[in-house]
Amino acid sequence: MKISHAALAEKFIADEPRTDWHDDTLWFVREKRDKAAHGLPEWEQLREWGSQIKDHTLSNLSNYLKEFEEKAKANGIIVHWAGDGDEHNKIIHTIIQKHKIQKIVKSKSMLTEECHLNDYLQEKGIEVVDTDLGERIVQFRKEAPSHIVLPAIHLKREDVSETFHEHLQTEKGNNDPQYLTEAARQHLRDKFVQSELAITGVNFAVAETGGFVVCTNEGNADMGAHTAAVHIACMGFEKIIPKAEHLAVFLRLLARSATGQPITTYSSHFHKPRPGQEMHLVIVDNGRSKQLGREDFRNSLKCIRCAACFNTCPVYRRSGGHSYQTAVAGPIGSILSPNLDMKANADLPFASTLCGSCTNVCPVKINIHEQLWKWRQVIVAEGYADSTKTIGMKTMAYLFSKPSLYRFAGKMGRRMMKAFPFMTNNKFNVWYKQREMPKPPKESFREWYLKNGKINRK
Amino acid sequence: MQVALFIPCYIDQFYPQVGIATLQLLEKLGCDVSFPLEQTCCGQPMANSGFASLSKGCDANFVENFSGFDYIVAPSGSCVLHVKEHLQDAAHPEKAANIRKNVYELTEFLTDVLKVEKLQARFPFKVGLHNSCHGQRGLHLSSMTETMTPSFSKPEQLLNMVTDIRLSKPKRNDECCGFGGTFCVFEEAVSVKMGKDRVAEHDDNEVDYISGGDTSCLMHLEGILKRQGSKIKTIHIAEILNSSL
Ligand code: SF4
Numbered sequence: 136m137k138i139s140h141a142a143l144a145e146k147f148i149a150d151e152p153r154t155d156w157h158d159d160t161l162w163f164v165r166e167k168r169d170k171a172a173h174g175l176p177e178w179e180q181l182r183e184w185g186s187q188i189k190d191h192t193l194s195n196l197s198n199y200l201k202e203f204e205e206k207a208k209a210n211g212i213i214v215h216w217a218g219d220g221d222e223h224n225k226i227i228h229t230i231i232q233k234h235k236i237q238k239i240v241k242s243k244s245m246l247t248e249e250c251h252l253n254d255y256l257q258e259k260g261i262e263v264v265d266t267d268l269g270e271r272i273v274q275f276r277k278e279a280p281s282h283i284v285l286p287a288i289h290l291k292r293e294d295v296s297e298t299f300h301e302h303l304q305t306e307k308g309n310n311d312p313q314y315l316t317e318a319a320r321q322h323l324r325d326k327f328v329q330s331e332l333a334i335t336g337v338n339f340a341v342a343e344t345g346g347f348v349v350c351t352n353e354g355n356a357d358m359g360a361h362t363a364a365v366h367i368a369c370m371g372f373e374k375i376i377p378k379a380e381h382l383a384v385f386l387r388l389l390a391r392s393a394t395g396q397p398i399t400t401y402s403s404h405f406h407k408p409r410p411g412q413e414m415h416l417v418i419v420d421n422g423r424s425k426q427l428g429r430e431d432f433r434n435s436l437k438c439i440r441c442a443a444c445f446n447t448c449p450v451y452r453r454s455g456g457h458s459y460q461t462a463v464a465g466p467i468g469s470i471l472s473p474n475l476d477m478k479a480n481a482d483l484p485f486a487s488t489l490c491g492s493c494t495n496v497c498p499v500k501i502n503i504h505e506q507l508w509k510w511r512q513v514i515v516a517e518g519y520a521d522s523t524k525t526i527g528m529k530t531m532a533y534l535f536s537k538p539s540l541y542r543f544a545g546k547m548g549r550r551m552m553k554a555f556p557f558m559t560n561n562k563f564n565v566w567y568k569q570r571e572m573p574k575p576p577k578e579s580f581r582e583w584y585l586k587n588g589k590i591n592r593k
Numbered sequence: 594m595q596v597a598l599f600i601p602c603y604i605d606q607f608y609p610q611v612g613i614a615t616l617q618l619l620e621k622l623g624c625d626v627s628f629p630l631e632q633t634c635c636g637q638p639m640a641n642s643g644f645a646s647l648s649k650g651c652d653a654n655f656v657e658n659f660s661g662f663d664y665i666v667a668p669s670g671s672c673v674l675h676v677k678e679h680l681q682d683a684a685h686p687e688k689a690a691n692i693r694k695n696v697y698e699l700t701e702f703l704t705d706v707l708k709v710e711k712l713q714a715r716f717p718f719k720v721g722l723h724n725s726c727h728g729q730r731g732l733h734l735s736s737m738t739e740t741m742t743p744s745f746s747k748p749e750q751l752l753n754m755v756t757d758i759r760l761s762k763p764k765r766n767d768e769c770c771g772f773g774g775t776f777c778v779f780e781e782a783v784s785v786k787m788g789k790d791r792v793a794e795h796d797d798n799e800v801d802y803i804s805g806g807d808t809s810c811l812m813h814l815e816g817i818l819k820r821q822g823s824k825i826k827t828i829h830i831a832e833i834l835n836s837s838l
Binding site: 140141144145148151154156162169172174175178179218284447448450454473485486487488489490491492494495496511512514515516520524525528529531533534535536537538541543548549560565568569570571572573575576578579580581582583584585588 | 600603604605606607608609610611612613616625628630631632633634636638639640641642643644645646647648649650651653654676694700726727730733737738740741742755765767768769771772773775776778779780782784785786787788790812813815816817819820
């Protein structure tokens with residue numbers, strides 16, 4: 136069985152200084168986002184537009200996908216459709232085999248994480264080099280990214296220094312970020328020059344032009360795609376937007392929401408293969424149709440993967456991305472993942488206080504916290520809640536529907552706590568582990584009211 | 594004006610003084626307040642745990658108790674939000690709809706319905722306000738740091754009418770305290786860490802009290818403060834607005 140989010144979070148928090156550092160670092164990013172958003176008087180209007188364009192697109196998805204495929208093909212792009220992650224991996228493997236390629240670089244693709252492409256190809260003896268700095272660091276460490284925009288955010292520079300010392304023979308104990316980045320750069324330059332095939336993600340696919348846009352800060356998508364003879368871009372089908380002019384909304388929202396930058400350093404527009412190059416596009420479903428069919432959850436597909444909801448989430452900041460054990464962690468991951476495997480991810484919608492901050496920062500206005508609440512209802516209805524919880528809830532529901540019984544239980548409870556504090560203040564009481572119990576008062580409000588207040592007219 | 598007082602179950606059982614302060618405050622301000630005697634709970638603990646389907650009996654009891662009033666007022670943003678968003682009664686859909694429309698959290702009732710401009714209250718202490726998420730983001734009792742809208746705060750507006758109070762803001766003014774209903778036990782480690790972090794920011798401001806509109810948040814913070822042996826106390830905003838120290 137999967138370890139629960141709560142258990143992994145507890146492990147993460149056991150190192151409190153590191154938790155504080157993680158929390159502060161991400162909060163800093165959240166504040167940068169606030170400043171950037173404050174800089175645009177039309178911010179809330181932009182969010183509304185972003186939201187409406189995505190809503191519209193999701194309701195007309197098949198048409199836009201058809202239009203996009205047609206245009207992309209006319210541009211000379213080879214379009215593939217993949218029903219699930221496995222098919223996606225097979226398609227890519229087939230292309231690799233056809234060209235007898237050994238050296239592959241990859242940049243900016245959370246989708247390939249979702250489909251576990253690296254593992255798949257590794258089993259076939261093919262090595263893929265992740266070229267984005269953070270991705271490369273976690274790849275060296277055989278870890279999964281812990282954040283969709285800042286994949287190595289769980290690591291401190293000392294950790295990176297150690298990893299590079301082991302894999303890139305940098306000086307032991309040299310934690311200078313510039314030194315370490317330079318080492319990574321030299322290492323990756325070689326990989327780029329040698330690469331025969333580049334895999335990239337897609338941020339936006341434009342139906343009217345058949346082209347797609349990849350947003351990066353390091354420029355690795357370009358480096359890869361411009362040197363390799365074959366370029367494969369992978370996208371979930373929800374990346375589609377109707378028109379190029381809509382980029383004016385999304386490019387402004389994306390980087391501001393993600394890191395507080397006005398725009399990503401590179402917004403690379405790909406329209407067709409350059410002479411002699413082969414360009415493939417793999418469009419993936421992998422559970423998205425199913426999510427589209429769930430009325431309460433369909434609009435989670437509006438997500439543009441900015442990770443603002445991660446950075447603002449008080450739970451994510453204190454539990455780390457690995458505690459979610461999904462390719463996409465954080466609040467949005469918790470509403471996407473139950474769709475893929477409800478049983479395995481049944482605890483994720485509960486890994487939230489429903490504070491609603493995620494919904495407030497989301498640039499495309501996904502009602503994330505409401506969907507968390509709704510997933511809870513679905514998970515319980517489908518029988519994935521643990522049985523002790525179910526019994527407790529049934530008892531509670533019964534008590535609250537019977538006023539006199541409720542009062543009796545309340546009285547007993549308070550009396551019990553007063554007479555035998557150890558009944559509640561013991562190690563079986565999770566609340567008490569790190570918190571005191573409230574001191575039981577001598578009477579309830581109702582009891583006081585009957586003696587001192589007015590008597591209800593009813 | 595017929596006002597029904599809704600006292601959430603944990604206030605009834607553990608913090609009667611919050612109910613008393615609310616009642617006295619509303620009466621001072623001229624409301625004709627009734628306390629329906631057969632009330633229990635709003636059903637939120639079940640619903641937020643995924644068991645909304647079990648709360649029908651509880652909901653029906655709520656509707657039976659609270660129909661026929663002009664307003665229903667409770668000293669809890671969280672419970673009010675739950676009633677507003679989720680109260681259903683198949684047998685009496687109109688009554689349920691009326692309640693959803695007329696239920697108010699205490700501070701918004703004071704600022705928006707009673708339009709209170711003056712209070713006879715004195716509280717000579719330094720107070721850090723904790724904004725509960727359900728009150729703030731759910732009921733919009735104050736502006737939020739995430740959205741780019743003009744800033745306001747209904748609880749602060751009221752606290753500023755209190756004589757001799759000194760208000761202070763924590764560094765992260767609207768970060769969640771980590772209570773979260775059953776979250777506080779099922780995700781104990783995160784919940785406590787969140788609470789400790791809230792407490793630390795108020796501690797930095799050297800407050801005497803942490804106050805707010807939701808007793809559930811305060812109960813959680815109080816539990817942490819007491820365990821730490823802190824001098825800081827918690828107090829519901831109704832108690833401050835009703836105090837005459
Ligand atoms: S759900 Fe919204 S805030 Fe979260 S990553 Fe997606 S677009 Fe960004």
